[in-house]
Amino acid sequence: MAGPAKRTIVDPMKGYFKLRKRAIEILDTQLSDKLYYHGVDHTLDVLKVVEEYITREDLDEREACLLKIGTLFHDIGFTVSNEDHEKHSAVIARKHMEELEFAEEDIKVVEGLIAATRIPQSPKSYLDKIICDADLDYLGRDDFWPISNSLFDELKAFGKIEDKLQWNKIQITFLQNHTYHTEFAKTHRQPRKEERIEELRNIVKQGIND
Structure with missing residues (x-):
């Protein structure tokens, strides 16, 4: 059988x-x-x-x-x-x-x-x-802003966020806590990510909400 x-x-x-x-x-x-x-x-x-x-x-x-x-x-x-x-x-x-x-x-x-x-x-x-x-490669790329805006639009559409000021504060915390894991990303993405953090801090400091 x-x-x-x-x-x-x-x-x-x-x-x-x-x-x-x-x-x-x-x-x-x-x-x-x-x-x-x-x-x-x-x-x-x-x-x-x-x-x-x-x-x-x-x-x-x-x-x-x-x-x-x-x-x-x-x-x-x-x-x-x-x-x-x-x-x-x-x-x-x-x-x-x-x-x-x-x-x-x-x-x-x-x-x-x-x-x-x-x-x-x-x-x-x-x-x-x-x-x-x-x-999360985009966090350290030149197209960070348009991609970030698409995520804001998504979260707002689902009622999880109210405005850009709130979103940018969340982004600062997220980017600060985020860690890249590969040597490539640490070398080629981390520096630009740190630039984004400074840009976001300046935007929040100015109270920009659009």
Whole structure:
């Protein structure tokens, strides 16, 4: 009598392209139109930064694929709820990875990557550190202000913030408490982030509220 069929384990590279298509389709069609920051553009921006890390760090194919999968799914839980979205993201990622027959150890890596992005960030592995720094890469970039404004618009739309003055005070505290984890971000993002803190302090000092 034949035993149970052996479960096929997908090659991460082949599975990645299928998951990328699924994730982008979900983000494109199921997110609230009030998510001015946490939309598909944010996910694709983080993915671009992650891919730059992969090239610089010369990660192996499996690590690179899992890191990109974690990135694609890290905010997908916003399709379910704005609260504890990382938990929902992990559930959705597991569902789709199981459907494509990923190995359990690979699914757990992705779940860990998603969990690491929860604020305050708690990276445990080096891959965790990369996704955390990629997720908040904009804090030390030239496009900080337009991205920051999109997050303000989102929070205001959901009634979590009242005005720009309140928002800028929150930003100062957040940026001061935030820590980059990779050497690249410490060298190339931290200095500009410190400049943003000084700019925000001056804006708050002047009482500017627009």
